[in-house]
Amino acid sequence: MDLMAPIGTPPAGQPVRDLGDGVLMPMLGLGVWKIPQGREAEQAVEWALEAGYRHIDTATAYRNERSVGAALARSGLQRDEIFVTTKWMPLRPNPERELARSLERLGLDYVDLYLIHWPVPWVGAGSWRTFEALRARGVTRAIGVSNYGADRLTRLLAEATRPPAVNQVQFSPLHFRRELLEYCSGHKIALEAYSPLAHGRALEHPVIVQIAARLERTPAQVMLRWAIQHDAIVIPKSTHRERIRANAQIFDFVLGPSEMQALDGLDRTGGSAKAR
Numbered sequence: 001m002d003l004m005a006p007i008g009t010p011p012a013g014q015p016v017r018d019l020g021d022g023v024l025m026p027m028l029g030l031g032v033w034k035i036p037q038g039r040e041a042e043q044a045v046e047w048a049l050e051a052g053y054r055h056i057d058t059a060t061a062y063r064n065e066r067s068v069g070a071a072l073a074r075s076g077l078q079r080d081e082i083f084v085t086t087k088w089m090p091l092r093p094n095p096e097r098e099l100a101r102s103l104e105r106l107g108l109d110y111v112d113l114y115l116i117h118w119p120v121p122w123v124g125a126g127s128w129r130t131f132e133a134l135r136a137r138g139v140t141r142a143i144g145v146s147n148y149g150a151d152r153l154t155r156l157l158a159e160a161t162r163p164p165a166v167n168q169v170q171f172s173p174l175h176f177r178r179e180l181l182e183y184c185s186g187h188k189i190a191l192e193a194y195s196p197l198a199h200g201r202a203l204e205h206p207v208i209v210q211i212a213a214r215l216e217r218t219p220a221q222v223m224l225r226w227a228i229q230h231d232a233i234v235i236p237k238s239t240h241r242e243r244i245r246a247n248a249q250i251f252d253f254v255l256g257p258s259e260m261q262a263l264d265g266l267d268r269t270g271g272s273a274k275a276r
Helices: 039-050 065-074 095-106 125-137 150-159 178-186 206-215 219-229 241-247 257-264
Strands: 016-018 024-026 055-057 083-088 113-116 143-146 166-170 190-194
Touching: 024 083, 039 065, 039 241, 065 083, 065 095, 083 095, 095 113, 095 125, 113 125, 113 166, 125 143, 125 150, 143 150, 143 190, 150 178, 166 178, 178 190, 206 219, 206 257, 219 241, 219 257
Parallel strands: 055 083, 083 113, 113 143, 143 166, 166 190
Antiparallel strands: 016 024
């Protein structure tokens, strides 16, 4: 594998997920959870964009939207070249006002995807109707949820005029929520994997290390490729330039059936339909 490809060379053949209505979501993005506001967050986004990423995932709760926006502004890329996700913190009662504040911090007129960050009992039909209205106004191109299990998705779908386009959940070989993946697929909801590297805990797992060695890949690349082959969007987090670049090099190899089966077998959730 070539980790020394020129900065700015996009990953070859990087796929997108069609969310409907012309909204195409890159299957690879950079997550910025727990990256502090300031130069560290800005640099991570800059390095990702240089390496060919065109999808950045942030949230109000991460407190780094201004840094993401600063890096986007300096990138020289056109707005429609970058897919930007942020999330509403449901502890704050007004998603319309909170999105306006997020847009101000990001320096953008719209985001590509706006998510309910986590389910709480008081977030129901009224909040989702507000999300639908925000999409209709064009301040977000698509709407979705995060940390929703099949039970909560069922309740939301019963109330929704427009179903969520995306459900972002923890998903990795150690968290292979097969039933939730199948539920989302059956309802045409894209499953997006946060913590696809299991917070780094699985990078030394002997099964993953053996597969990586056989394919001359990194364990992280193997884990990300596994998720991609399950049709999950991935948003690995890193603040290291070479790791950001390496994590993008997952579209020029394929895991075979036996390798996928071995990785599927690492699941610790029992194939749960729950999100956490």
